[in-house]
Amino acid sequence: MSSTTAQRWVLGLSSLASFVVVLDMLVVATALPAIQRDLGASLEDLEWTVNAYTLSFAVLLMTGSALGDRYGRRRVFAIGLGLFAVASAACALATQAGSLIAARAVQGAGAAMIMPVALGLLNGAFPPERRGWATGVYGSVTGLAAIAGPVLGGLVTQHLAWQWIFWLNVPLTVIAIPLVLGRIAETHGPGGALDLPGLALAAASALGITWALVRGNAAGWGSAEILSTLAGGVVAGGLFIVRERRAPAPMLPMRLFRSPAFSAGNAAVFFINASLTSAIFFTAQFQQVALGHGAVQAGLRLLPWGIAPFLIAPRAGALTDRIGERALVVIGTLLLGAGMGWIAIISQPGIPYATTAVAMAVGGIGFSLALPAVTKSVVSRVAPPDIGRASGAFSTLRQLGGAFGVALTGAVFASAGGYTTARLFADGYVPAMAVSAALAFAGTAASFFLPRLSYSRPPLRHEGQRPTERTAP
Incomplete structure (x- = not known):
């Protein structure tokens, strides 16, 4: 067709x-x-x-x-x-x-x-x-x-x-x-009132926790600034949960978290993206500051992380249907953590690129296996009317994981290294990559709570039918 x-x-x-x-x-x-x-x-x-x-x-x-x-x-x-x-x-x-x-x-x-x-x-x-x-x-x-x-x-x-x-x-x-x-017809969805209090609390929670992680080394972990922003972020997160449980039209229905597939899948993707995003953030700089490469060479040397998802991810989705989500996410996060840990062990100024490239490829393969499976886990078991919100929650936690990973590894890097010399940057880079590996293994721990197999239920109605959907030319 x-x-x-x-x-x-x-x-x-x-x-x-x-x-x-x-x-x-x-x-x-x-x-x-x-x-x-x-x-x-x-x-x-x-x-x-x-x-x-x-x-x-x-x-x-x-x-x-x-x-x-x-x-x-x-x-x-x-x-x-x-x-x-x-x-x-x-x-x-x-x-x-x-x-x-x-x-x-x-x-x-x-x-x-x-x-x-x-x-x-x-x-x-x-x-x-x-x-x-x-x-x-x-x-x-x-x-x-x-x-x-x-x-x-x-x-x-x-x-x-x-x-x-x-x-x-x-x-x-x-x-x-x-x-x-000029070329796309206008469409609308179910509509309804925006959950502005929920949005404000979610923003305050994410900002408070990330601010504390980013500013911790500079301001002091026991300072009033860090303790107050961290506590404020945690409290705002708790109030967000209370708000979403009581709101007539919540932006994130808490009932979705009753599903182990939904809860564990979102936790896993949070840690998976925290691991990979933080690794890319520091490795791109390591290639230039510690190894002396230009920006183009640094970009090309990150390709092993990108090529694997491009080649493997489309096929991993079909494999998920055969062996289930949990097996692929467990294997994928273990490979991702192994790749990051390998980099942490071998990295130093003057390291040959071939060894690093193999470690990156291992991590890239792991990411490619885990992401399609964890995506299916989150959206496959919710009712059709909840698919949009489930997808939104998944995307939100994935991006928050990236911000959390950069902030956490940044705090570790700042406590051990700096930008003054190649050696000093490597001193901070190694423990930062070790934390990236630990974040991937945290994803492994979360993935053990995923169901062994996911048998998708037939939709309650034809997927193209939405009672409140309307189109206009």
Whole structure:
């Protein structure tokens, strides 16, 4: 069955938007040393350059989805692209670390409006029998962004300037906006009131805990600043749970966590992404600061982590149906932890790349096996009306895991190393990678609570039928 012109436009524009959003998570990795030199940024500033984007993206994901359902997915998609373009320009024009961090936070808010709405448009445009093919294309393009991000960041930083990693977003998103408005039909979801108190509590919890981790070494772990922000984050998290249990239209229904597959799957993906994101953050810098490579070489040397997911992940999904989620997630997280631990053991200035590449490949294979299986575990057992919220919770915890991993390993790095010499950077890098390995093994522990096999129930109604779904030309 061939696709219609309208379906191809939805697929193409959704995939382009996903490519840009995911690219911006990783393209910064190889530009961090240049940003550190040009803006006089500290380690804390570099962490917030990554985490400001990740945190606002994670916290606002479910809100972006709700806005699309209520006010129109096409409209919110276009607004998100516009916000992303403006924020990208602000990043490129930043002359201080603080202004760059603020612009990155706004960029993450734009990404949170783009990603869930793009998936909603994609699922609405294709019938159930073509949806798997469409999401496969979409996922492949997203995987390509993960491969291209560090390499493109290195090329642009080395041959132009780090500011151009942000300028490249502007024409792509500006061109996409009129195409979205002119080529995609408007659709709405169930709608309903936004859970603003829940959003505020979730944001306060994530910000308080991450702030304490990032600032701990500088301010002192026993200081009033750290103790108050950490306690505030924990309290806000508890209040969020209370709020979601009582809210008439919660952004994250607590009843979903009664499912071991949902709870363990979300815990596992939190630790999996914490491990990989923190490893990429420091390894891109290790290649340049400790080993003396240029930005392009550093990006190319990260490819073993990116190629494996691109090649293996599509096939791992089919394997999940045969042997179950738990086996793949356990094996995958063990390989991921082994790869990170191997890097921690062997890393030192002057280390041959071949040994590191093998360790990266082991970790990349593990990530490729675990992620499709844990994704299926989270969404396969919820009722059809809850799939959107379950997917939003999964994406949110995945991004929060990345922010947590960078903050935690950053604290470990700062306590043992620094940027002054190659030896000093390696002294901090080794324990940071050991923590990345421990985070992967924490994912292994969570994965033992997954069911052995997942037998998906038939949908309560045809997947394309949504009682409150309406379309307009």
